Amino acid sequence: MRVLVVLGLVAAAAFQVASADVQQQKDVLYLLNKIYGDIQDGDLLATANSFDPVGNLGSYSDGGAAVQKLVQDLNDGKLLEQKHWFSLFNTRHRNEALMLFDVLIHCKDWASFVGNAAYFRQKMNEGEFVYALYVAVIHSSLAEQVVLPPLYEVTPHLFTNSEVIEEAYRAKQKQTPGKFKSSFTGTKKNPEQRVAYFGEDIGLNTHHVTWHMEFPFWWNDAYGHHLDRKGENFFWIHHQLTVRFDAERLSNYLDPVGELQWNKPIVDGFAPHTTYKYGGQFPARPDNVKFEDVDDVARIRDMVIVESRIRDAIAHGYIVDSEGKHIDISNEKGIDILGDIIESSLYSPNVQYYGALHNTAHIVLGRQGDPHGKFDLPPGVLEHFETATRDPSFFRLHKYMDNIFKEHKDNLPPYTKADLEFSGVSVTELAVVGELETYFEDFEYSLINAVDDAEGIPDVEISTYVPRLNHKEFTFRIDVENGGAERLATVRIFAWPHKDNNGIEYTFDEGRWNAIELDKFWVSLKGGKTSIERKSTESSVTVPDVPSIHDLFAEAEAGGAGLAKFESATGLPNRFLLPKGNDRGLEFDLVVAVTDGDADSAVPNLHENTEYNHYGSHGVYPDKRPHGYPLDRKVPDERVFEDLPNFKHIQVKVFNHGEHIH
């Protein structure tokens, strides 16, 4: 189970984690290390060679239906060959990867899980295998404590640029260790390059792809569990990416990103400088390309029609399901249904009518370099969750969808003071201890898995280092006065840019839609004053960096006790908590809302069990308020918030003085 753990201020002691099963941990590392060659562990390789997937059908909870199907296709030579690119958005590739996932998720014990994984690793396409194993480890109850290695070390091609990959090959050939600098794509002539550190950040890419593995659009509850609030989560994670991108742009004196429009040119081109392990370079797209229909995928006019059906549903306040029944969406659950529809996922109540706006748009946009397949190019960066955010048009696309979600949220009645009050509770002080300051640092990771192995040629150390954003540690100090008896409170912290790029102040209503979620946690308020000190390192919306494959092996050897905190990799990297800011100090509105924890909680005994499943996909999400609450709805009159004692609003600045730690 991938849960993001937050230790509330009151219940740290009540929390226990089981440490990983060392053998399982090592098995998964060996399965994912050096995926383009044989398994490097002798025992596991022997298992791969001797395992018979259909030898014991009793070891599958589906009686072996999935494994028989996969073995049949394998024996009939139906499966995609090895050493070929893989894309989840390619129907055939996805179906095959999911056939393996279907086998793994139905394994009743680890021996059969690892036996199948090892067996099919040797025979199936490597990309399909990696994808299937990741989602199986994330979702199988057999692998709850296993920490998955960082994807940028497993498939480095998708995370770094072609120049660095070439140097890595040369180093291996010449048998000389090398450490190569990765640079962000493009030149200073392209203003978009100022924010490339965001879209090309390996941690951001890992966050994005991991989220999509945690909440796959192809998920079917028959696999064993329901993904709580999946559609709403889809909205929220992409909304947060969108507002963060705009904050990065403002930090770098750029206007917020404009939304993509089907009838207008795609303003910014993109040259990915990224290469497939097998399949050549990722295709480029010049500036100002006009949308063209993509053969066998979609016509642009169909995209426009699907968009207008969705917006029609929002205007009506209901959607029509596949049986013609009306489902009301003009309530707080509506966002979840809309998310399912827009993505779309298998949870969509009517995919026939509302289409798959997001998924299709990713392919359509990814193919604009070769819409008719004339040049036989591989898929574009937008057709992989690992690489999508590299292309600035990703953010245009998501701004476009975010604005559709906003239409829905704006249709809901604004919260009243009575809705938001937490009677007797007031926030008397909100302050930041320490300066809000970001800097760049070099981060090094191994490229050993990028290069080919050959008999008799030993490995040499090959790595790359890349600048990445980080921030100095700081602490929020929040003083809360409770006029009543002891009670549970939810503390929600957000920040939004104070001004646009022209120096014009955002209104409260504009600002709150751009709010970046910084933290959310529960605390027990005693009668009288409680002083809360919440450290930046504790933020529940972020996760720590997962250790390298090398360190994960070492941790596993040492017993695996230190691994529990890395089980969930679904949040934003903690070092990415703050937008970059700038030398003058980018002004932000910092707000805290302290609301009734008992009324907010979706699970009992929240204060005693503060396991907080922020982006994780198992079980019920503990906060029953909509994501973004209480700033998710229109605020026609900001006095509602100004007069709210349990809400506090201050101005802060985020600095970046050009510091770079090498």
Ligand SMILES: [Cu+2]
């Ligand atoms: Cu996404």
